[in-house]
Amino acid sequence: MTTDYKSSVFLPKTDFPMRAGLPKKEPELLKRWAEMKLWDRLRAESRGRPKFVLHDGPPYANGNLHIGHALNKILKDLVSRTQQMLGKDSHYVPGWDCHGLPIEWKIEEQYRAKKQDKDQVPIVEFRRECRAFADHWITVQREEFKRLGVDGDWDNYYSTMKYESEAVIVRELGKFLMNGGLYKGSKAVLWSVVEKTALAEAEIEYHDHTSDTIHVRFPVVKSNGGKLDGAAIVIWTTTPWTMPGNRALAYGKDIAYALVEVAAVGEGSKARVGEKLVLARELVEAVAEETKFTPKILAEVTADDLEGLIAAHPFRGRGFEFDVRLLPGEFVTADAGTGFVHIAPGHGADDYELGIANGVEVPDTVAEDGSYYPHVPLFAGKRVYTQDGKKGDANRTAIALLDEMGKLLAAGRITHSYPHSWRSKAPVIFRNAPQWFISMDKPIAEIGGTLREKALAAIDATRFVPRAGYNRLRSMIETRPDWNVSRQRAWGVPIAVFVDKKTGEPLRDAEVMDRIVEAFRTEGADAWFDSPPERFLGNKYDAADFEQVTDILDVWFDSGCTHAFTLEGNDRLKWPADLYLEGSDQHRGWFHSSLLESCGTRGRAPYDGVLTHGFTLDEQGRKMSKSLGNITAPQAVCDQYGADILRLWVVGTDYTEDQRIGPEILKHQAEAYRRLRNTLRYLLGSLDGYSSDETVGHAEMPELERWVLHRLAELDTVLRRAVDDYDFHTIATELHNFCAVDLSAFYFDIRKDSIYCDAAGTPRRRAARTVMAEVFSFLTAWLAPITCFTAEEAWLARPGDMPDGKAESVHLRLYPIIPPAWLDTALGEKWKTVRALRRVVTGALELERAEKRIGSSLQAAPHVHVAPEYLKALEGLDLSEICITSGGHLVVGEAPAGAFTLPDVAGVAVVPSLAQGTKCARCWQVLEEVGKSAVHPLLCLRCEDAVSA
Known part of the structure; x- marks a missing residue:
């Protein structure tokens, strides 16, 4: 025995x-999947199933992946894999954004480091260097994405710089050219002096910036009924350098104004006793305090008094002889300043729109390098910002001239949020510049309405997760200006358009555009710079009559076209996509540009759904940066823990908020x-x-x-x-x-x-x-x-x-x-009752263990006093089996005093009791039957049967 x-x-x-060893195991599994051609087998087995297409928003090919990339791509992988396992054909094609300023900037840095001028390099040679740079980082990022377990058609990825992609991008631009949506105009656009190019709103970030401020007098030269003759309109601005571009003043129709006399002045004040000023009524005290004078209100001034009023430019008599009209502006408030806004149509979006609506001149004052043009009186050659993004001498010049001419009421400084280029980190300016635009409000016959109308209707038809994305994108489309699609750079898809030198109109000829598209398809966009214009114009036109445009397309137009060269015409995929998924910043980026591009050419969005996630912060809720030393790199997490830990983190957090x-x-x-x-x-x-x-x-x-x-x-x-x-x-x-x-x-x-x-x-x-x-x-x-x-x-x-x-x-x-x-819902409810009872028994036995009255729950056989519903729930069940004891008794009715209970489980009370008998040597249950077998006296009857079987 x-x-x-x-x-x-x-x-x-x-x-x-037990020990996972994921950093070693995961690469082995990646190798196995590659060897068994798992992706190809998935596609073969999925053929004929309903398609699900998550169209990849292209990351930028210019560096190693960061944790935000990891979150984004793992989320996409989760969507794609879960849809696949639902029984769909979820074919995920990853892609890359390859054109644009960030890559061009990197190549320029290499030239600057060698003290060379990139503008002296042939443009095609420079573009080849940009292409090689992007290609290198695609290779690096592709392997880093694979290491995260992201599954996709990695051998057939898309990129905006593939020849076919460039051909489709210019073909899509051609659609806007042919339907009249594309036009050349001169507008105030966000401009980077350092990078010498217009920037999109998506390329802007806001940082604290210290600006010079000025209060300026605009003398009234013609008033409505003479009420304000001899007075001066006062404005306040944080951009003194824009004063040469002033052509109007704006007031608010619903703002109450006042005619104020300077009764007394304080030390250092530039106000003059007896002079008359016009200010918003509720701002009089604040302005008087800032400019150190004592005000005396002479009369109320209404919007009717201001209508038709004309003031003189502060620099009148020194080359600025034009009149300055007062115009009503909806954007004018009495929250701060003076209640009046100085309007420089070449240096602000509101200024431009108000000026155009009222026939005000939009002057060209500042060149692309941030300096004033030679034709600008008093300011020729002065700089707003220098080439390295530092403050120039334009502000100082403007303030000194205003003071000299007696128009400066006060000068100061303020620290406020100001737009900067997210690449160079330098402050930007609004600058009037010739650019190519796509109209938001011109009716387009091919789509049956305006681009704005179609985009808003498409948003209404789109599913947003979370829903807040709907409001955000819709509000942007409702108010956005025409789409500026031109950049003054070298690396990207050119605006392949010819302009008639006589009329200034772009050439709209389908045959010419077809030749351009075909050249791009076989040679890439470099063909535009490599080829003589006759190649595209053919025998129909004289090249001498046309200017060949060399501006580059906004990269957001590139990425907005990815649906056209990735989804359309691909029988493995479908158009429109089921889902676009990106960070919440893409409401003004990729979601936005894709919507406009598709609505302008097809009349609807390229997606049925939009999912957005938040940004990734450190454990203290701070933005990650090298200087803080708080960066969590996905590569380091994979090396230490494994990618599955990172994937668990993604699903373990609420991605709709910042993580x-x-x-x-x-x-x-x-x-x-x-x-x-x-x-x-x-x-x-x-x-x-x-x-x-x-x-x-x-x-x-x-x-x-x-x-x-x-x-x-x-x-x-x-x-x-x-x-x-x-x-x-x-x-x-x-x-x-x-x-x-x-x-x-x-x-x-x-x-x-x-x-x-x-x-x-x-x-x-x-x-x-x-x-x-x-x-x-x-x-x-x-x-x-x-x-x-x-x-x-x-x-x-x-x-x-x-x-x-x-x-x-x-x-x-x-x-x-x-x-x-x-x-079985009834069974589920019954076992909720059983589990509640078990919890009370387990709690009682834990207390017994803590008091060392038992060592194991198998030493117990508790008496459980229950309400009738518990007796019914345990009918046919073994109490000892459920509670892992060697016995137990259910007793209907109230328990004796001192019985163990839990406050959240009514109707159950436990009186602990030791099991009677001997411990089975095999299962460790304490039972009276142990010892009764002659063959196996150390075992219970069950265990005896088990070892005898």
């Missing part, structure tokens, strides 16, 4: 290791990962040697097993809804709670006794292993899009005969289908 029963216990056994990441947060994610991994490991260990011959039908299963299957059915409903809502945080939370609470702390805890100690062929053990096989099947499928490496590793470690077990990779599977019988 042997007394060593350890070998007879079915302890979990698996090759799936945080850092060492402590990653440690927390690593702990959460270990719980998931241990769940998979326990399942694999418990299923050692599993065969489908063990399968027990649903109807024959114990209630506990049927409850687990019910939970799978509930989870399946929640997860499928969450996939449709792109709510990955809910998926992560539900799966974590299922593994930690439903399985590890409850089901596994109860069933380990049966798995370890029941005889192999007993119905209860077979039912438990049948359910565990299903749980493993569902868990690996549900986790596959999230922890794509770990789910695959677990799948490869599965026993040979599993549900859906023939798939060579977990990623070749679909989400398993729930049999209808599994969902």
Whole structure:
């Protein structure tokens, strides 16, 4: 007779290791997927299924990936993989943005470092260097994305600099040319003096900046009825350098104004006793305090008094002899300043619009390098900003001249938020410059309305996740000016247009455009700079009559065309895309430009849905920067923890808000990962040697097993809804709670006794292993899009005969289908009651353990006093099995004083009691039957049967 029963216990056994070793394991799995051509097999097996297309917003090819890239691409991968596992053909084509200033700036830096002038380099040679730079970083970023587990058609990625892409981009521009949407105009645009180019709003960031401020007198030379004769209109501005460009003043129709006399002046004041000034009534005291005078209000002034009023330019008599009209402006407020706004139509968006609407001249005053043109009196050669972004001498000159001419009322300084180029970090200016625009409000016959109308209608038809994106994008489109699509640079797709020298009109000829498109398709956009104009104009036109435009297209137009050269004409994909997914800054970027480009050429958006995520900050909520030393690099996370930890972080956070990441947060994610991994490991260990011959039908299963299957059915409903809502945080939370609470702390805890100690062929053990096989099947499928490496590793470690077990990779599977019988709401409610009772018993036994009255719950056989509903819920169940004790008694009625209760579980009270009998040497239950067997006196009857089988 042997007394060593350890070998007879079915302890979990698996090759799936407890320690993940993800930094080493994940590259091995990437290699396996490449060797088995997993992507190609997915596409072959998906043929004929409904298509789902997430169109990739192109990252910029100019450096290693940062954590924001990782969040973005992992989110896209989650969308693509979950849709694939729903049974769709989710074909994800990654792409890159390759043109534009950031790359050009890098190449220019290389020239500056060598003390060379890039403008002396032939443009085609310079463009080739830009292309090589972008190509290098595409290769680097592609491998970094793959390391994150992002699956896609990496061999057939798109890029804006591929010849076919450049051809389509210029073809799309040609559509705007032909339908009349494209025009050349002179407008006040955001301009970078350092980079010598116009900038889009998306290329602007705002920083604190210290500006000079001035209060300036504009003498009235013609007033309405003479009421304001001899007075001066006072303005306040933070841009003294714009005074040479002043051509009007704006007032508010609903603002109350006052005619004020200077009654007295303080020390250092430039006000003059007795002079009359016109100010907003509610700002009189503030202006008087700032300019150090005592005001005396002489009369109320209304908008009617200001209508038709004409003032003199402050520099009149020194080359600025024109009149300055007063115009009503909706943007004028009495919140600050003086209640009047000085209007320089060449130096502000509101100024420009107001000037154009009222026939005011838009003068050219400032050149592309930030200096005043030679024709500007008093200011010729003065600079607003220098080539390196420093303040020039224009402000000083303007202030000194105003003071000299007696028009300066006060000067000061203010620190405020000011636009800067996000590349050079230098402040920008508004500058009147000839540019190419796409009209927002010109009716276009081909689309059946204006671009603004079509874009707004498309927004209304689009699904936004979260919904706030709808309001943000719509408000931008409602108020945005015409689209400035030209840049004065070298690297990008040129505005391939010819302009008639006599009329100034662009040449609209489909044959010419077709020749341009074909040249770009075979040679790339360099053909525009390499070829004589006759190549495109043909015999129909004389090249001497036309100017060939050399401006470069705004890169947002490039990226706005990606739908045209990626989705259209590709039978693997479809147009429009189901989803565009990017950060919330892309409401003014890619979402915006794609919407305008598509609506202007096709009359609708290129997407049916838009999903936006927030930005990634450090653990303290700060923006990451090298100077703060708070950068979390995705490459470092992969090297230390593995990509699956990063992927868990993505699903574990609410991506619709700004997220945080850092060492402590990653440690927390690593702990959460270990719980998931241990769940998979326990399942694999418990299923050692599993065969489908063990399968027990649903109807024959114990209630506990049927409850687990019910939970799978509930989870399946929640997860499928969450996939449709792109709510990955809910998926992560539900799966974590299922593994930690439903399985590890409850089901596994109860069933380990049966798995370890029941005889192999007993119905209860077979039912438990049948359910565990299903749980493993569902868990690996549900986790596959999230922890794509770990789910695959677990799948490869599965026993040979599993549900859906023939798939060579977990990623070749679909989400398993729930049999209808599994969902049993009544059973689910019943087991909520059972679990509540168990919680009270467990709490009582924990207290007994803490007091060292028992060492294990198997030493207990508690008396559980319950209300009648608990007795009904436990009907047919084994109390000791559920509570992991060696016995127990249910007693209906109130418990004696001192019984253990929990405040949130009414109707259950526990009186602990020790189990009677002897501890079984194999299962450790304390039972009176132990010792009654002659063959195995150390075992209970169940264990005796098990070792004898």
